[in-house]
Each structure stands twice: as structure tokens, then as C-alpha cells.
Amino acid sequence: MEHLQQHRTENEQIETIAAARTAYSALGTLLVGALLVQVFLAGAGIFSNPAWLRHHSWFVHLIEPIPLLLVLVAAIGRLGRFQIVAPLLMTVGIGLQYVFAHAVENVLTGLHTVNAFFVLWLAIEAVRRTGRSS
Secondary structure (H helix, E strand, O other): OHHHHHHHHHHHHHHHHHHHHHHHHHHHHHHHHHHHHHHHHHHHHHHOOOOHHHHHHHHHHHHOHHHHHHHHHHHHOOOOHHHHHHHHHHHHHHHHHHHHHOOOOHHHHOHHHHHHHHHHHHHHHHHHHHHHHO
16 A cells, blocks of 8 residues: 555655646747737837837836746756756846947947846757756
């Protein structure tokens, strides 16, 4: 009887890990899509109508919690170091976006765009690596 209980517990752990890995891929893919929407909103604001920049400014608040959720899900899913560190770096990168956007030196504002692509690359790479480790 004890052996059956242990076997059931091991199966539940395996199922939890598998579910967390699936959730990581789904959340990561959602994040990549949301970051692409951010790029679109910025481009529309710069090249079409500055009103789009308001949407760019508020939409980021929907994105901000996703990397922190990825850290939690990565730990539950026993994913690799990169899948834990990358979302932490994304969180720092998103925070730096505010610094770069409001920089006094105009040259530093250009880092807002470069940093956005770095955050996007981290998100893409984290999802890609999750597919290999599942």
C-alpha cells in the first residue's frame, strides 16, 4: 500500500513538472507576442500618430508581471538556470526602459529601443530553450 502511495506521489510530481513546463512555454509565448505588440505601438506612435504612444505606455503594465510569473513557473517545472535568470533579466530590462525613456541625455534614449530588443531576445530564447528541455 505504501508503495502505491509513493508511486502516486511521484506521478503527481511528474505531472506538476510537465504542467509547469507547458505553462512556461505558454506564458513565454504570450510575452513574446505582447513585446511585439509593444514594438508595433511604439512604431505606430512614431511613424503614424503620436496618440499610439499612450497605448505603448499603458500596455507595458500588462507585460510587467509576466517575467516574474515565469521565474515561479520555471522553479516549479525544474527548468534550467537560463529559464530562471532570463526572466529576472527581463524584469531588470523592463525597469531600465523607464530610465532610458526619460533620460536627460538624448543619446541614452536610444538605448530604450536597443534594450527592448534585448528583452525580446531573452523571451524568445527562454521559450526556445524550454522546448528543448521538456
